[in-house]
Amino acid sequence: MSKLFDALVAMIKKCGPVKVLPEKTRIAFQVRMSFIAVQVRRNYLIGHFVFARRLENPRFTRVETFSPRNHLHAFRLNSMAELDDEFAAWVREAYAVGEQKHLTRKSR
Numbered sequence: 001m002s003k004l005f006d007a008l009v010a011m012i013k014k015c016g017p018v019k020v021l022p023e024k025t026r027i028a029f030q031v032r033m034s035f036i037a038v039q040v041r042r043n044y045l046i047g048h049f050v051f052a053r054r055l056e057n058p059r060f061t062r063v064e065t066f067s068p069r070n071h072l073h074a075f076r077l078n079s080m081a082e083l084d085d086e087f088a089a090w091v092r093e094a095y096a097v098g099e100q101k102h103l104t105r106k107s108r
Contacts (some may be wrong), residue, residue, distance in 0.1 A: 005040055007083055012036060014088075015095035035098030036091065045077040049094040059086075 012018055012029050021028040026047075028037040038047035046061075052069040059082075064072040073090070077083070 002040075004045055004077060004080060004083075005038070007080055008038065008045065008077070011083055011088055011091050012095070015092055016099075018095075018098075029098070031095065031098035032100045033098055035094040043078070046074070047077070048072050048074045049090055050097050051090075051093055052097050 009020070017031070019030045021030055021034070023037075026037045026039050028034040033050075035050050036047060038045050049072070051071045051073055054063060054065055054071045055073060056063065057073075059075060060073045061076055062072075062074045064074075066072065
């Protein structure tokens, strides 16, 4: 799983500077605020994005709304193939939330 985790970290770092915060139960990624967190399991990764909008997609294991511009989108990654263009776009969107850019423009 370390190769999958390393590939995810590389994808996140393509967005710009990021703090990697190892915590007791997860590894969080932060710019101004945390925007992605993951847990490394033996054969897969589980984690979540924070988006400023609610997005329904079968790749999300659950979606939770906390406020109009704070939506958690949980995911599970089983293979490198899942780190595709769609996933990369979600990483970029979550990174922008981490920068709190969604607070300076109207939500979608």
